[in-house]
Amino acid sequence: MLNVITREEAVNLIKEKTAHIIPETEKVNISFALGRTLSQDIVSDENIPPFDRTTVDGYAVIAADTFGAGNAVPAQLDTVGEVLMGENADFTLERGQCVKISTGGMLPKGADAAVMAEHTDNAGGLCLIYKSAAPYENITKTGDDIGKGEVALKKGTVITPAQIGVLAALGIYEVPVFKKPVIAIISTGDEISEEPKPGQIRDINTYLLSSAAEKSGCNVYEYGAVKDKREEIESAVKDCVEKADAVLISGGSSAGARDMTVDIIDALGKAFFHGIAMKPGKPTIFGIIENKPVFGLPGHPLAAYFVFRLIVSEYIKSVLNISAYKPEKSGVLAFNIPSNHGREEFLCVKQNENNELVALHTKSGIISVLSEACGFIRIPRNAEGLFKGTAVEIYEL
């Protein structure tokens, strides 16, 4: 008889005993990558954006040319042309010059800021600038979003739409991911029947655990239901160990049946624990057969589900290198956040080292912010911002 251990001990033991298992990798097209797990760091081999871009419709300028400009004394610049969207701005802006430019357009060399059209007047070739622009104002610099050589996405990241966006920005259309582990599911119990007669019930666990495994990013090998007979369970386990990466045996609710599962695991491999000090889920079993983890789960569906959610899923995360990180649900602001009165505002946030929330730079055209954020917060339409220390709800991206 094996000892009852705590959940932390169980999770650590499972991680230790499965640490040497290296999941296989494959490449999938970006259109099928949602929900998969990255098998390597994605290092950018280019700058995103690949050129300085404006974030407004207006004029690209040399900031120094606008210093001191105001409504009374506009700066006067020569409009030397227009950069069309998607066009290579392969000329150099000289002092005293500006060019018309649309949001997302490429800045010519020399230009280091952009002025919004509403702060300008254009009369013939002359552009009047009514507002001083600071260097880098209204522009996204080359590499601002993702720098060349930077780790844009980490190995073990579960791919969400945000990561799909980063992959698309980098032109990575074939995505390196871990193969989905195959989880075999055996449901045992003499009372289980597809057409239940008095005293019998339907098989719930095969479907419940299959969908839980699918939701956790696995493929499923449904062995189906077997009777609580040693030879039937043993032959099912042998078949599953051969065909899958891990095996779940649910059922055997009676003490005798549970001991049988432990005996079978010990006969074919080695059982490491039988019993976790948690409720529900006490009669959980873990062992290794031919290098593959085998879990004995309670027969009651609710208990089986909790064991999947709290124990088996830790093995899945571990073998796929998925970090345990889960977005927080609420947090406290690390800084004051000003906002535009009159517009409801949404900001991506991440946690700093003190677990406080920091708003992420959301300059137009930036995509990496989405994948860096743990979620977003909302500033109501009539708020004038949010103060440091405010507790806010974090919404899922």
Next chain:
Amino acid sequence: MLNVITREEAVNLIKEKTAHIIPETEKVNISFALGRTLSQDIVSDENIPPFDRTTVDGYAVIAADTFGAGNAVPAQLDTVGEVLMGENADFTLERGQCVKISTGGMLPKGADAAVMAEHTDNAGGLCLIYKSAAPYENITKTGDDIGKGEVALKKGTVITPAQIGVLAALGIYEVPVFKKPVIAIISTGDEISEEPKPGQIRDINTYLLSSAAEKSGCNVYEYGAVKDKREEIESAVKDCVEKADAVLISGGSSAGARDMTVDIIDALGKAFFHGIAMKPGKPTIFGIIENKPVFGLPGHPLAAYFVFRLIVSEYIKSVLNISAYKPEKSGVLAFNIPSNHGREEFLCVKQNENNELVALHTKSGIISVLSEACGFIRIPRNAEGLFKGTAVEIYEL
């Protein structure tokens, strides 16, 4: 030029203008039902469990026969046999009798409680019961989990493993669901190129929005990228309106391009708003063409994603009858919750009418609790329970 409206107004207007759209339905096998949305209430036409069951290994008894029993004065009952798992207990227990029974076994008629084996001694045909059993102690009554005629799952429910469990319990292997809406995605912009040259960038929005639509339960018709030219966009929109249930046009970041999108929607149908008082996402457009919703999204990926997440997803939820309900992340207990010292405990909870948390009855063998819960809470191993009013974190099931 259309007026800027608030997000609430935008969402309501979209719901109003798409209220008459009735999504098609289909049946899918339970193995493919995860993540789909139920198109009708699931009414149980049987009781779950279909018979009285014990939740322990031990003896089925008539509770009254055990009243007053204790270690000093055990009740003495005749053991008249054993009910094996899956067996029909088609006899009646008489006063003074008991039968051996395993967890999940069927109670014979007359029996109304079960006593755990550890509180008994069996000598020959005589069973000594050292503990009084209350009526219904250690048993699950017929229909306790799901009653015949009860709505087990509601129309509009997004199917999680918990719901899969309930469907399996009821033997519903062909599940009625709404067909996935097809969302067409058009990315516009003269700067977009698969092989970007200076001044050009890659198409991010097609991939970002496709995966967001997929995650929201839709199928995607990727039209791809088109230039900011009226005839190109117009022909793309016509094609998409024909092939999809809704159309997203992202891009046209410049004011002129955005106006062109409004013009095209107005030429082919009717635009209802252009501009939402939210940041990011101001230049959002909504209209209807041939009875199908058409959304104009900003070109910046981050802004496009927020508009999808906050505006387009509301249309998807509305058309699939998905209730806006999202599990809470933390809550306050409505009652004291006692616990077993020494075991870490997990409990399913739901919210009462005051938004406080109520622990759900988790008697063994109950599956409906999983689908009723908004999540689960944890009672640490060394806590002696949790007091009413305690704020607790709610974990996702």
